Amino acid sequence: MTRTTPFHPEDAAMPAAALHPLRDFAEKLGRELRFEDLRSGAWHARLLTAYVRHYEARRAGTSSTVRASETEALIRRASNEAALVGASAAGISTSAAVFTLDTGFVGALVAVPVAGAAMGLDTMLRSLIQARMMCDVASAFGVRIDPDDPWDLLHLHAITSGSEVWEDADRGGAGLVGRMLTEDTEAAERKLGNRLMGESVLRNLLPFASVVTSSVTSWRRTRQLGHAAVEYARYRRAVDDAFSAVRAVDARCLELLIEGAWCLFGTDGVLRAEETVMLAHLLRSSPSAARKRVLERLGEDEAQWVERLHEVPEAARDAFLHALEVLVAVDLSMSNAEWLLLRQAAAALNRPPRRERVQALLKQLRAHGVVLAPWGDLAESRDERMPVSRGAGLGADAHGAPGAL
Known part of the structure; x- marks a missing residue:
């Protein structure tokens, strides 16, 4: 993330003129996203990278302000949209299951692919909703998600990946930080994409009940990710500003x-x-x-x-x-x-x-x-201030003379 212009919730309303870049984004994504990406898990990285670039193009030249309290409205809107998408996908899956029971094997030849497509579309739409929410929250704190740095998004998902990830007995967590630094980026992206797709399938397995469970789970996970985005953006802005001040000196x-x-x-x-x-x-x-x-x-x-x-x-x-x-x-x-x-x-x-x-x-x-x-x-x-100690300085030798780093 880097510094950028803050976002205001009033900018969320999309005028008719914005439909053209959205259509261009959908066409571009359709050309770039391959079936192999769905199988390997790379679809999520491609989808979010394309969306972040679209977001930046749409937001170019705008300026506004935001208060920290307004990020809750962004999270609430995204959570409600994700819940609606989850309920819709579960409804299609339930209808496909009922159709299969009524028509038997022949009906299954049609219903199963339809249900699978609904689950995949559910995952992608929810990911887009969450990506917009994360970009909005980051922009509200005056930072941007860098589409060329996959760790901006991977870090956000890592925060919500489960408490067991953060238990590390090696030097109180030093081993965990080291593993995060050496982890293969593409492997991490594929792992995340496969996990999100698998979660969508599990949410839609039970007919009828999945209409509720999928909606609630989508709402809860989106809200959880939104709050993680707020925490992450606050840390990034505060820490980067403080480190920049030291770096300048x-x-x-x-x-x-x-x-x-x-x-x-x-x-x-x-x-x-x-x-x-x-x-x-x-x-x-x-x-x-x-x-x-x-x-x-x-x-x-x-x-x-x-x-x-x-x-x-x-x-x-x-x-x-x-x-x-x-x-x-x-x-x-x-x-x-x-x-x-x-x-x-x-x-x-x-x-x-x-x-x-x-x-x-x-x-x-x-x-x-x-x-x-x-x-x-x-x-x-x-x-x-307290009196200055003699011989203070980075790299100072035993006699107080500055040394080279």
Whole structure:
């Protein structure tokens, strides 16, 4: 995801002029989507990539604003549409089953393909509804889903893939993050496509009852994905903005900042799904050498990371501490363990800890979903800072001279 113009729910109304690009999208998808993609599971990646490109073309040149509370309306609309699609597909499947019972084998030759087509169309339409919802939610937070980066969408689905995915005994989750970084992208896309198609078949197996179960399940899963999109977009916008501020001052600090994200996210001993995919995103965006170094240090004692904070250059310390405060606040809460670690980090950076600063961030994120004030507006004045330690600087040697990274 990258920054983009926010979305407003009023833009959801599609005028007649918009039907032409929608028809072009359907024709293009019909040419690109192959039967083999349905069998392999690659259909989902092709479908969503095509739709995201269509979405960007349709949204080009528009500008609007949104409040965090309005994302719920986007999710509710998409959930209701998915429920309607699910009920319709289940109704067709039920009718096909009844027709088969009345006509026997000859009727089955017609009814079974019709039912199969209804299930496949149900899955595709629901995926398109969810893709539009995810793009709308992301746009509401001022970010965009990159059609050329499949992990934007894979991460969103990973958040809703089940709690067992996030249980990892290897270094409190470091092994899981490492596996996400090394997972084959095409294999992950095919696995997701096959899973979604299989779920659609299971929802429509029981005649009559499936009309209710398919509708309810489609509504629930779409709503779950929508809330995951809100969490993910909030994390992406807040974390990317905070990291960009540090990068603008001194990019050499980013490795330590990623380690800080790991330490703060893991203070309760278990990584949340959003935190896991965010760490994977940060590491995937890093150079391979830096990624390897950080992965080797993940799971170390927090005290070792705090000690290395003395290496952060003086000019970058305000932005660095603000980024740590954003990492604490981005989940809309601050635990005692997070505050204790943040205090230790502030002391290592020779800055006084300011609880009110984190509380201000929490208030902004809860009300607007994004951090509105630039980091400098929340930083304390120079006379409130602690004395600067001698020889501080990234890569400083034993005598305090800067060293090359």
